[in-house]
Each structure stands twice: as C-alpha cells, then as structure tokens.
Amino acid sequence: MAREGYDRHGAELYRFALARLSDDAAAQDVVQETIVRAWRAGDRFDPSVASLRTWLFAIARNVVTDHLIARGRATSLSAAAEAHGEDHMSDQSAAVADADLITRALELISDDHRAAIVETYLRDRSYEDVAGELGVPVSTLRSRVFHGLRQLRTAMATMVVEP
Template structure:
C-alpha cells in the first residue's frame, strides 16, 4: 500500500492509490480550485479545463505526493498554479500568430517555400544550441508537453526546466540571427 495520507479523516488515514488521491482532492478542494482558476483566467471554460488538468496531473503524479512536505490542498494548488502558467503561455503563443500573419500583409497567402526555409533554419539552429536547452524547447515548446511531466522525465525541477526553455529560446534566437544572411 502506498503511503499517501488523506487530508480527510478516514479510518486508517491512508489512500490506496493515486486515483483515490485525485478523487479526494477534487471532492475536498475542487470548488476552491475552480474559484482560484476563474479569478486568474477570467473565463469559466478555461477555469474548468484548468481544474480538470490539475486533477489529471495529480492523478499521474500521485506517487510523488508527500504529505510530510505539504497538505493535499497545498500540493493541488501548486499543480494548478503550473497549469495556469502553461495556459497563459499557450495563450501568448496563440496571440502571437495573428501578429505574424499581419507582418506578411493582410490577405496574402503564406509562402510555403518560406515556411520550409523557416523550418530548416530552426532545425539547423536547434542543432547548434546545447543538448539540455534543445531538449527543453522541443519537449515543452514544440511538442507542447506540460512542464511538470517533462521535468519529471528529465529528473530536474520545474524551475530548472523553465530556465532551460527561457535561456534556450534566447540562444536559439541569437543563433538564428547569426545564421541569417542579411541582403
């Protein structure tokens, strides 16, 4: 039996699975998580999605919950905070798309050859930055995987992964500028 401690009083005080942990987390703190997400995202649907993603991540990471380090409530709010950060980053990427289209000129069709050239430039530039930075960018930014999942897979903290993405994107931009030949 796994050592998950229940935040609710139960007979033995132990939950028997990550599923039980996630189920109890939602039952005890779902409404509170939703209110917090709604206050941060200002969108009912996005707040519901954020709470759902939080519970799914809690279920997946249930084995890492340590009641000696934090209560179930605190742990769930930490997960929700990361979900909201990921959601905001995704919103920013989507918001940047119309600006990129506007730079080409309204009504213009995208240039498929330019897209191929851009993809080739990015691929070559990715090959020139450090392995850690490249992995962080590919897994989180390009494959759009959750930071906590990638961090666990790589054996680093989420803050370390976020730092690698930040500095990796900075290196990537610099490398691409150096690779582009200006007319």
C-alpha cells in the first residue's frame, strides 16, 4: 500500500508540502515521512471510510504541521541566542549545567517514563510515532509523559547542582 501510495500520489504530496513549506528538502522529507507513517499504520487504513489519496493527505497535513512547529522552535531558539549576544558564554555554561542536571535526573526515573520523555521532548517526535514504536496507545504514552515529567521535577528538586 505504501508503494502504491507513493507511485500514485507522491508527486502530488510533494507539491502540497512544497506549497506550504517553501523548502524543497523539507517537502521531500514530508513525502518520505508520510509514506513511512502510512506504511506503519497500514492496518488502520479503511477504504470504506476514505480513499488512499485522502488518507495520505491527512497524514501529510500532520507531517507538514510537525515541520512548521519544529521550524518555529528553531527560529525562536536562534532569535533568543542572537538577542542574548554578550551573555552567550554564560548562557552556554548554564545550558551545560542544565543538561547535566537533566541527564542525571533522567537516570532516576522509571525506564518507561524516561523513554517517553526522551522520545517526545528531547527528540521532538510525535506521540503517534513514539506510541506506535513502543506498541502502546497514544493515551498511555501521554500519561507516561505527564507522570514522567512529574517524577523528573521531583528528582531535579532533590538534586544539588555542583559548581
């Protein structure tokens, strides 16, 4: 089904993504990710509900949204870095300390919660992708993230940051 979807609708999906992202590489990534998600979720495709084309475009719309959100985060981080200019070196030191604290705190929470947080927050992956990979419902993954963040905050609050 993924091969058929790509053969029949790949060019159209590319044009759809390019029109929304104005970036050739990002549009190609959207098509690839759309086909991968369709392949992973192939058992959920129901031709009595929607055509293959409609289903693929629904997936593509979600992938485009993910790209736009990621692009917005990257732009915000770049703008923040430029705005701080002179404080950049002290910000780097603080960022290293924060990363160390988070890494040590992640070691103190359960494996399920750690995996949920690392994949969704740190690797910026969608809940649907991570849930599918872990073999759990999206609602279970969301619960793991919620409770994992709570455990992480508690762990970090009890830790002492070393100078």
